[in-house]
Amino acid sequence: MQQRLLILSVCLIQFFCPFMGNSLNIAVPALSLEYATAPENITWVINVYMIATASFLLPATALANFFGYRNLYFSGCLLASAATFAVPLSPTFSVLLCARVMQGICLSLVFCSSMALLVDKIDKEKRATAIGLVVGAVYAGLSLSPLIAGVIADSLGWRSIFFVTVIGLFAAGVLVKKISKDEPNTHHFNLPKMSLCFLGIALILLSFSIASSHITALILVICGFTFLSIYLFFENKSKHPVFPIKLVMGNRTLTLALGASAFNYMSNFSISLLLALHMQFILGFSASHTGVFLVIQPAIMMVLSSCAGKIAKYMNAHISESVGMALIFTALTLLHFLHPESSLYYMVICQIIAGIGFGLFSAPNTTIVMSSVKREQLALASALQAITRTVGMACCMAILTTILNSYIDAPHDTKLYIRELSDALSFSFMISACIAIIGFAFCFAGLISHQKVK
Structure with a gap:
């Protein structure tokens, strides 16, 4: 019973965090209007959150080892609920950014301990299925967020997105309260x-x-x-190192898997945001219609990740992540040629390819990372993957922010603005495709290393 409650709790966290994040892609016009700032500046709402989360993950790992996985996870859920509640109450854009920073710091406590707690408490034979369900919950959040967020943004306003997320985070904390505590790994915190x-x-x-x-x-x-x-x-x-440099660098399997994860997220994290900008500012779609369209990719990711346990029986994890990365590169290359006259069917095909690719990559990559370390290093492995994932996202947003600021000079709602935005999106997809090649190289190196060990 405790294992089921834990899986449900972690699934709630992994559902509502991407739900909230991906919903912001749909709410860009509403936020731009609310705070009287240019649409390209709204990327900072995502950017500062990613920076705060990535920066605090190693300190959060030290706290997890000091207080125990369960204690930190529970505290993180409650603190994140409070920080998330503060976000929609922000009176100015600057206050909004500060609230997002606090939200990122609080959620880093959850991210570094959730997967470690899951692997520590779940029986080994059920672990792959549990990880698949958790990763599937991530993509369920991504799948439903465009649709739900589009309707919410058009009818109730963007603030309701965060109020809904508060309920999910608080419920996750309540569920894990019944999980037995674990012993801290250390009594040192520097x-x-x-x-x-x-x-x-x-x-x-x-x-x-x-x-x-x-x-x-x-x-x-x-x-x-x-x-x-x-x-x-x-x-x-x-x-008493939190980050044992020699040990981590000496673990080739872990290093290559983390590198693949970083470049994977760096290459494709902005796909939904870029397509949302294309559909709303270039094609003139509403938030709700854009949300319906953007369901395709994460829905495919959710289905494939939920079947991770079955896929693992027929395809080696290293092969699966390599094939997934190759498909992501293909989708990004096709999106580079996206222009205002492109049909919706073209974008559908690109989303399908990207969805299959990411679905084949994510759960196997997580399995490789978490299976490559000992029990006392689970929090570290969980945090390192969260760091590489979040740093990849943060770098992706940093690259996107730089490209948008470099390309766009024209006033909003002009034909020149649309042309500059279209060129910026095309260039962004090209850069992402180049990054995906590096990610594939890490996947392939991991596959070769695995074959040599066998």
Whole structure:
């Protein structure tokens, strides 16, 4: 019974977080109007959340090892509920961004402990199925969010998206309250060291997002790498490292799987947002109609991920993630040629290919990562995958923000604006396709390494 409650709790988290995030893609026009800012600036609402989450995941891992997986997961759910409730109450765009930062920090507590708790508490023979269900919940959130968010944004307003998410996060916390506590892995927590880690990653990712401001970006990236280098220096000498550098770098399977995950999300995270911009600002679709159309890709991802246990019986995890990455590259290449006169059928085909690709990639990749470490490293593996995934998303949004700011100069609602936006989207898809090639190289290297071990 406890295992079922845990799976349900984690599924709720994995459903509502992408539901909330993907819903913002549909709500771009509403947010732009609400806060009187250009549509391309709304990417910062997603960007700051990704930066905060990625930056705090390693400190959150240290907290998980100190307090225990279950305790941190429970606390994270409640804190994230409060932070999420504050987001729609933001009176200005600046306050909204600050609320999203707090939300990202709170949810990082959940992300670093959820998969670790799942793998620790679920029987080994049921683990692949549980992971498949959890990943399927992610894509269920992605699948339903465009449709539900479109209707909500058009009828109740964008704020309702966050109020619905609060209910889901709070329910997840209530369910896990009945799960038995686990013993902490350590009694050491180094606050100064974790602060250096947080600042280093945050400044580096922020510098990527303002690359067009050359001097400021350069100062931030230098400071970021300085803080991160100092952190890694002390971490390497520590008797109780949160990030055991030599151990992780010596685990080839883990390193290649994490690299594949990072470049996978870096290449395709922006697909839904780019298609939403194309449909709403270039084709003139409403939020609800755009939401209905964007259901296709995540729906396919949800079905395939839910069948991960069955797929694993017929296809090796390394082969599955390699095939998935190749299909994602194909979809991004096709989307590069998207233009205002392209038919909806063309976008449907691209979404189907991308959906199949991501569905074949995600659950096997998670299985590879979590199966490559010992029990005491589960939180670390979970956090590292969340870090690579979130850093990939953050870099993707940083690249997209830079491209949009570089390409678009024309006033909103002009023909020149539409032309510049279309060119920016096309170039973004081309860059994403190039990144997908790197992701495939990591997948293929992991496959070759696995074959040699066998």
